[in-house]
Amino acid sequence: DIQMTQSPSSLSASAGDSVTITCRASQSIGRYLHWFQQKPGKAPKLLIYATSTLQSGVPSRFSGSGSGTDFTLSISSLQPEDFASYFCQQSFSIPRTFGQGTKVEIK
């Protein structure tokens, strides 16, 4: 199985800050990497697919980059609605695997 490791597991930030979340794969996955946002009690929502393509309707303050084993999700100018958990997921191989999540909290 491909292990997906996210860092940090949580972070505190203020509205207007920029943050970066890192996701590392245990082996090369090309660009088969997607990011989800999850709010408490809700289903995950697709934010970015194929490393860097924004899902329709997702604000441009979200961006993704990387390839191989190292990937990042960046959020510029955090908005109140961005405080949530974020998960990465690889679709390079079966079983699909997810990072353990990063909780973005209000400072």
Add this chain to the structure above:
Amino acid sequence: QVQLQESGPGLVKPPETLSLTCTVSGGSVNSASYYWSWIRQPPGKGLEWIGYIYYSGSTNYNPSLKSRVSMSLDTSKNQFSLKLTSVTPADTAVYFCAREHLFYSESSQDVFDIWGQGTKVTVSS
């Protein structure tokens, strides 16, 4: 607009069988474009992929659960289902059904683009 909705018991006794159904509305499970998937999330933890069923009936399961999992498809009801046998408290989780869209958009990648709201299942005697 396609929507997915999970249903099933919220409490299961060990070592019984957990059974959940996902009803698809606004689209058809009888499509070659999607894997119909189950994913779970234990309390306070990350997401675990359980497996998928394809419109043809073929399946693929997480090796960690393979001996206990089965999935089925009911095209007449536009539903797909999950059975997990011999449950223990470690199977307590929110269970999501999700659509994995094959070759999503121009990416040529498989993407979980639609999720159900999730259903909480507690395993306890």
